[in-house]
Amino acid sequence: MHLVIIGNGITGVSAALTARRLDPAARITLVSAESAHHYSRTALMYIYMGHMRYQDTKPYGDWFWAENRLELVHAEATGLDPAARQVQLSTGSRLPYERLLLATGSVTRFFGWPGQELRGVQGLYGLPDLEKMTRDTQGIARAVVVGGGLIGIELAEMLHARGIHVTLLVRESRYWELVLPPEEAALVERQIALHHLDLRLETEMRAVLGDADGRVRAVVTTAGEELPCQWVGIATGVAPNLALATSGGIETDRGILVDEHLQTSVPDVYAAGDCAQHRAPAAGQVPLEQLWYTGRLQGETVAHTICGQPTPYRRGQWFNSAKFFNLEYHTYGRVPAAPEAGTRTFCWQHPGGGQLLRINFEADEGHAVTGMNALGLRQRHAVWEQWLRAATPVTEVLARLGEANFDPEFFRRHEPAMRAAFARQFPDLPLATTSAGRRAVWSV
Ligand SMILES: Cc1cc2nc3c(=O)[nH]c(=O)nc-3n(C[C@H](O)[C@H](O)[C@H](O)COP(=O)(O)OP(=O)(O)OC[C@H]3O[C@@H](n4cnc5c(N)ncnc54)[C@H](O)[C@@H]3O)c2cc1C
Known part of the structure; x- marks a missing residue:
């Protein structure tokens, strides 16, 4: 059995390790455009803040993959041909598979704001974003972060750690209003105040203004205010990365549609983690799960099915x-x-x-x-x-x-x-x- 996994995030790697354990003879190939080796995405902020180096975020030594006969391909999968059971790679070669797992994660959601293409406007999802952020926030004085969720506050903390003044724009009337009860939100808002962030509730970004060099110089809010800044962090959510699935004609909605065995609409092609959308979520569960631990669980579960032990996905307690x-x-x-x-x-x-x-x-x-x-x-x-x-x-x-x-x-x-x-x-x-x-x- 040759299992090809697209994406070496927590989902892809959990699937690879589980498949290796269940089927010692299987050939397993992990393809990733982002990094040669798996790293912990949740630790990105600590690299920027100087608490960790990139190599500290890798849970496994670089020797681990060959030792466990996990083949690594550092390239982008640019196309999928399910009829030929092949994946097209950015290197020009084609990778045949018997079973394919799409674990392609998410991408930052942009909402078509005027000026969003200016230099210094970005989200934070992966290593290329971290590199850009490090470059574009060098020596700046003011930044605006758009979005009052977990990534928004992470971005604010990162910038604050480098002495950059942060204005945080939040559409709702309190921080993370759709998730946190009022008392919890008030406690987080107290943290925001203690760290001297400028929190603007019920305020959205209307547009980004640029200078003559194509760099951001200000944000215009829905309150009509112009906030001078040299960098803008977009933290208004992520969306499943569907590019490869759609290139192969796989059925998608907001995510890649999967049944309870994480099987897509195409035989022997599975999807799991951030990119997957459950067609019929079990009681109390949601169709899209964009979390570290659910990625791990989905990766482990789908590996059982792929290795001949059909196992429905059950998330358990949230x-x-x-x-x-x-x-x-x-x-x-x-x-x-x-x-x-x-x-x-x-x-x-x-x-x-x-x-x-x-x-x-x-x-x-x-x-x-x-x-x-x-x-x-x-x-x-x-x-x-x-x-x-x-x-x-x-x-x-x-x-x-x-x-x-x-x-x-x-x-x-x-x-x-x-x-x-x-x-x-x-x-x-x-x-x-x-x-x-x-x-x-x-x-x-
Ligand atoms: C800054 C940040 C902080 C977070 N903090 C938390 C947290 O504290 N707790 C929590 O539960 N969750 C957190 N999350 C969310 C969590 O990281 C994700 O839910 C999880 O990483 C999803 O794992 P995944 O393996 O499904 O996808 P990903 O980690 O996104 O991995 C997918 C990989 O596939 C690669 N890929 C995609 N398409 C292709 C292609 N065509 N060819 C080759 N490679 C491809 C991508 O480059 C990427 O490396 C955070 C996310 C971010 C961005």
């Missing part, structure tokens, strides 16, 4: 984590920006404004936990996964909160204060015993 400057963020299960019908929400905040814990739970009798947000606190993934899967009553979770605490040992413990807050917010739900009827060991 999980994500990020960092807003110094504020760590973890979310498990379902925590929408506004409470879901039939659920209640408990929210504790430290009076100092640096920590928050939210637990959502069913309003009906079982009071099963449905989701959790933590800011400025570390919570154990495995413990929450288990509590959510077992539909654990919120009172039991509160009693056992210490089990999920993953803060360093010398950090202050907040569980007693959290339980006191819960008792105040939900006097109808006494915390005295666990579901097993044991006396919970806690104090308020």
Whole structure:
């Protein structure tokens, strides 16, 4: 079996490693235009900030690939011919395959703003973007970042670390309004203020203005203001990279359409990770998943099917984590920006404004936990996964909160204060015993 994988991101590499384990005899070829070896995309910001070098972002030594008989091709796949089972490469050669996995990731979304082609206007997705950003922000004083999500705040932090004044334009009335409940958004906005970023809510970019050399000199906002700047970061989202799939006549919508086995509309061609769109997502799941851990999971899953062990993709509990400057963020299960019908929400905040814990739970009798947000606190993934899967009553979770605490040992413990807050917010739900009827060991 010759498996060809297009893309050496987390999805492609997870698939390659799993396929190697399941089928020691298989020939496996990984094709990537971006880099000769796999690196951690989520660490891009740390290279810019000087915390890591590029070689530190590679989880495997360069010797690893040959040792595991994974053939690497550093080239762009420019065309796909499913009838001939061949991929056209930018080098001019053709690569035959028996099974093909498209793990082509995403591209930055641009919205056709006037002036978006000026030098100094860009997104941050890969190494070429990092190179451009490093070159074009050298010695500049002011930048504008457009978009109030995770990449927007990363860009702001990167620029801030180099002493560049940042204006952050956010269309909504609060930071990451479509994802974060108001209390969480307020905490992130506090971080933004503490780092002296100029946050403009309910403001969008209308156009970019250039100088005589074709370089950005200002941004015009929907409020009609002209903001002088020498660089503009586009962080208004990413879209699945469909170029190769469409060249081969594979069915696409917003992403490459796949069934539950991550099979595309063409036999023996699969798609996984950021570029894939689930035709029929399972209950509670979404059609497009553009996350590191779902990429890994999809890559591992599709490798089973490709190696003759058909395995449907099941994401399990939703999980994500990020960092807003110094504020760590973890979310498990379902925590929408506004409470879901039939659920209640408990929210504790430290009076100092640096920590928050939210637990959502069913309003009906079982009071099963449905989701959790933590800011400025570390919570154990495995413990929450288990509590959510077992539909654990919120009172039991509160009693056992210490089990999920993953803060360093010398950090202050907040569980007693959290339980006191819960008792105040939900006097109808006494915390005295666990579901097993044991006396919970806690104090308020
Ligand atoms: C700056 C940044 C920070 C992020 N931080 C987080 C985070 O903290 N947590 C989180 O969960 N997610 C984060 N993400 C998202 C996460 O990185 C992606 O979901 C994940 O990398 C997707 O993996 P993938 O393997 O599907 O695609 P990618 O990582 O995009 O890999 C696809 C690769 O395929 C290559 N490719 C595409 N087309 C071709 C072709 N025709 N020929 C050859 N090669 C091709 C691309 O160049 C790319 O290298 C972040 C993303 C960015 C950009």
